Amino acid sequence: MSKDITKILLGALAAILLLCNPSISEACSVPVFRYALELWPPDEYEVVLFHEGPLTEEQKQLLGKIKPLKLENASVPNMRIHEVDLKADPDPRWIKWWEENKPEKFDGAWMAIFYPASTLKIIPLWAGPFTEKGLSKTFQSPARQKLAKRLQDGDSAVWILLECGNKQKDDATKKILEERLVHLGKTLKMPELKDQDVQAGYLSIRPEDLKLGFSLLTISADDPDEKVFREILLSSEDDLKDFDEPIAFAVFGRGRAMPALVGKGINNDMIDDACTFLSGPCSCQVKRQNPGFDILTSVNWDELLEEQIERLDDKALAQAGKSPQPETTVDAKNAPAPASEASVNSVKTPSNRLEKNNQEAGAIPSPFIGWIIWGPAVILGAGVLVLLFGRKKA
Numbered sequence: 001m002s003k004d005i006t007k008i009l010l011g012a013l014a015a016i017l018l019l020c021n022p023s024i025s026e027a028c029s030v031p032v033f034r035y036a037l038e039l040w041p042p043d044e045y046e047v048v049l050f051h052e053g054p055l056t057e058e059q060k061q062l063l064g065k066i067k068p069l070k071l072e073n074a075s076v077p078n079m080r081i082h083e084v085d086l087k088a089d090p091d092p093r094w095i096k097w098w099e100e101n102k103p104e105k106f107d108g109a110w111m112a113i114f115y116p117a118s119t120l121k122i123i124p125l126w127a128g129p130f131t132e133k134g135l136s137k138t139f140q141s142p143a144r145q146k147l148a149k150r151l152q153d154g155d156s157a158v159w160i161l162l163e164c165g166n167k168q169k170d171d172a173t174k175k176i177l178e179e180r181l182v183h184l185g186k187t188l189k190m191p192e193l194k195d196q197d198v199q200a201g202y203l204s205i206r207p208e209d210l211k212l213g214f215s216l217l218t219i220s221a222d223d224p225d226e227k228v229f230r231e232i233l234l235s236s237e238d239d240l241k242d243f244d245e246p247i248a249f250a251v252f253g254r255g256r257a258m259p260a261l262v263g264k265g266i267n268n269d270m271i272d273d274a275c276t277f278l279s280g281p282c283s284c285q286v287k288r289q290n291p292g293f294d295i296l297t298s299v300n301w302d303e304l305l306e307e308q309i310e311r312l313d314d315k316a317l318a319q320a321g322k323s324p325q326p327e328t329t330v331d332a333k334n335a336p337a338p339a340s341e342a343s344v345n346s347v348k349t350p351s352n353r354l355e356k357n358n359q360e361a362g363a364i365p366s367p368f369i370g371w372i373i374w375g376p377a378v379i380l381g382a383g384v385l386v387l388l389f390g391r392k393k394a
Contacts, residue, residue, distance in 0.1 A: 028283070029191045029193050029197045030193065030203050030282055031190050031279050031280065031281065031282065032277060032290070033156040033157055034203065034210060035253075035285065037151065037253045037305065038203065039202065040256065041074040041078075041254060041301070042254050042295075042301070043078065043293075043294045044074075044078050045077075045080070045113055045116055046079070046082065046113075046115075047066075047081045047111065047112075047114075048082045048084055048111065049081060049082070049111050050102075050109070050111070051083070051108060052085070052086045052087050053108075056108075062135070068080070069300070071300070077140070078294065078297065079296065082094065084098070086098070097122075101124075103127075110128070110129060111130045111134070112127040113126045113127070113138070113296070115236070116294060119236075121236075125231050125235040126228055139296060140297060140298035140299075141225050141229050143217060143226050144229055144295070144299070148297065148304060151252070151254075151304075152305075152307065152308050154211050155213055155214065156212050156275075156278060157252040157258075157274075158214070158250075158251050159177055160217050160219065160249045160251055161248050162219050162233060162246065163246055164245050164246050164247075165220075165221035165222070166244070169263075170218075173248070176267065176271075177248060177271065178216055180268050180272070181214040181271070181275070184271070188275060188279050190279055193207050204309055205312050209312045229295075232295050233260070234247070236257070236293050237260060243262050246262075247263075248260065248261045248262075252278055255294055255295045255299065255301075257294070258274055258292045
């Protein structure tokens with residue numbers, strides 16, 4: 001057997017394996033904005049508490065209030081707290097930063113908030129005294145609560161407009177965004193969902209409940225409640241604070257912000273590009289290989305998603321109950337038993353819904369699909385091995 005034939009057979013085997021792997025051969029058909037909401041937990045911010053000696057009782061209580069709730073795949077807020085006792089044996093990496101950046105007045109406890117490690121930014125977005133007043137609106141704020149509520153209500157993305165304080169510029173930019181987002185909500189099309197993506201659990205709501213739409217949330221330049229939120233957004237890039245212009249961010253998924261648009265960059269073409277990307281198929285399912293960064297929020301996204309699913313299911317059941325049913329005569333002896341509460345509630349379970357969809361569609365049993373997909377690859381692979389070993393013996 002010649003080397004050329006062996007190479008051809010090995011190449012054919014590799015091609016079959018590639019084609020048989022859906023995750024490699026084709027992109028996920030679920031739109032980026034929805035895939036992110038379903039499957040991308042927010043990255044954790046690094047929160048460092050510097051103090052000298054034991055914390056006071058008041059400081060311990062405050063620390064207990066802000067400590068994140070640990071969930072299976074995330075924390076609420078999305079952060080990790082590092083306690084650095086300067087009189088003990090602290091982590092050298094934090095000591096180096098402290099020596100270079102410590103405040104002139106230090107009253108015993110100081111907190112600094114750093115971006116997630118995935119951003120590779122080592123400059124804190126906020127630092128200040130560890131007090132109740134100092135931490136007010138740091139981990140949550142009215143705008144971030146509205147943002148989460150809109151994403152739960154079905155917005156594909158919420159555009160955050162940071163006003164610069166120049167009324168003429170701010171009003172003109174707001175008008176551009178409002179008009180374009182309405183237009184895109186009506187004209188953009190989502191990709192056609194593939195059955196295998198729904199069955200794989202990439203979408204936990206019914207396909208017909210998936211809607212496309214964008215909204216705008218404006219934050220004034222001097223809003224005291226949003227001071228930290230503005231810092232989170234403006235410090236995401238090194239030069240954003242240098243601009244005396246309105247700045248806009250598209251936020252989607254579980255609080256992931258797209259790179260900023262600034263001043264004249266907030267135009268129809270740039271808005272179209274961002275919204276087209278978010279409404280298109282999720283070609284790269286690895287979050288860190290997609291543009292953007294996660295904002296700091298106190299949102300339990302898993303709970304928010306579950307509430308959304310339940311609300312949509314309740315709405316569907318209510319609509320089904322209002323639909324006119326054809327009158328039929330049923331023999332009382334053969335009448336079906338009334339549905340139990342358990343059977344009604346089972347409609348809310350995504351896995352049950354998927355199983356039901358498979359049965360209604362007459363889906364081929366998965367073992368049979370496996371043989372159809374992998375059978376040729378196994379046979380060809382066995383042939384290659386026989387040829388190779390046979391060649392060695394010869």
